[in-house]
Amino acid sequence: MRLILAAVIAAMAFFSVRALILLRVGMDNLVLDTQLLAAAFYFGIVFSILMVFGFLQLTQARTEGELQAAQARAEELANTDRLTGAWNRRRFEHEAEREISRATRHKQPLSLIAFDIDNFKPINDRCGHQAGDAVLTQLCTLVGDRIRSTDALIRWGGDEFVIMTPMTSATDAHALAQILRAEISAHEFESAGRVSLSMGVAEQLPSESLDEWLARADRGVYAAKAQGRDQVVVESTEPMELLFT
Numbered sequence: 001m002r003l004i005l006a007a008v009i010a011a012m013a014f015f016s017v018r019a020l021i022l023l024r025v026g027m028d029n030l031v032l033d034t035q036l037l038a039a040a041f042y043f044g045i046v047f048s049i050l051m052v053f054g055f056l057q058l059t060q061a062r063t064e065g066e067l068q069a070a071q072a073r074a075e076e077l078a079n080t081d082r083l084t085g086a087w088n089r090r091r092f093e094h095e096a097e098r099e100i101s102r103a104t105r106h107k108q109p110l111s112l113i114a115f116d117i118d119n120f121k122p123i124n125d126r127c128g129h130q131a132g133d134a135v136l137t138q139l140c141t142l143v144g145d146r147i148r149s150t151d152a153l154i155r156w157g158g159d160e161f162v163i164m165t166p167m168t169s170a171t172d173a174h175a176l177a178q179i180l181r182a183e184i185s186a187h188e189f190e191s192a193g194r195v196s197l198s199m200g201v202a203e204q205l206p207s208e209s210l211d212e213w214l215a216r217a218d219r220g221v222y223a224a225k226a227q228g229r230d231q232v233v234v235e236s237t238e239p240m241e242l243l244f245t
Helices: 003-025 034-079 089-106 120-127 129-147 170-186 211-226
Strands: 110-117 154-156 160-166 197-203 233-236
Touching: 034 170, 089 110, 089 154, 089 160, 089 211, 110 120, 110 129, 110 170, 110 211, 120 129, 129 154, 129 170, 160 170, 170 197, 170 233, 197 211, 211 233
Parallel strands: 197 233
Antiparallel strands: 110 160, 110 197, 154 160
16 A cells, blocks of 8 residues: 555656646657656655655554554553443452552552441342442542542442552541542432442551551441441551451
């Protein structure tokens, strides 16, 4: 294709210059000077080379741009929950380690809010899985509209979620969790009505692993359920074995 294009451009250049020479020499004298023809021929070659080079540069730039865009889309899909648009566990585990290192280095607080939907299984059983999926999607939209751009919402699995809040103490994370809990419990979900959340808050401790940190936040969720659901519990500073599976 590129060779054909080069040939067409060269021919067009040659005959264009030839026509100009004919006009200059005059139609009454069709005997062309050999040097002028040679000049026209070489001009056509040079012109075609420049045109093809420019075309190839534009094509390469476009191809590289499309490739970069495709790679960005593929990476986004690999790191995002398809249903809700929240981060998936893979992306969270990668980013959380970086946030832990940053918080430790700068001596800044870093907190997790873990939560799940109370009695979510009966919603699927009563209203169907499509209604359950709609609840999850709407829930993530509501939470995403409330949290900061520096916070991250993660779908851990099923109806279990985590919010990572950099530069946020347990006290401030607890206040945010209470706002989210109240807004969600007051929202009327399509086909499912109202739902509530059980939430656990844990501030990251020095030398605490990601699994231990998650376990403490999850322990808060279990404590909230034990206290009657629709609660927020700030977990203690004692690491424990991971509960998320």
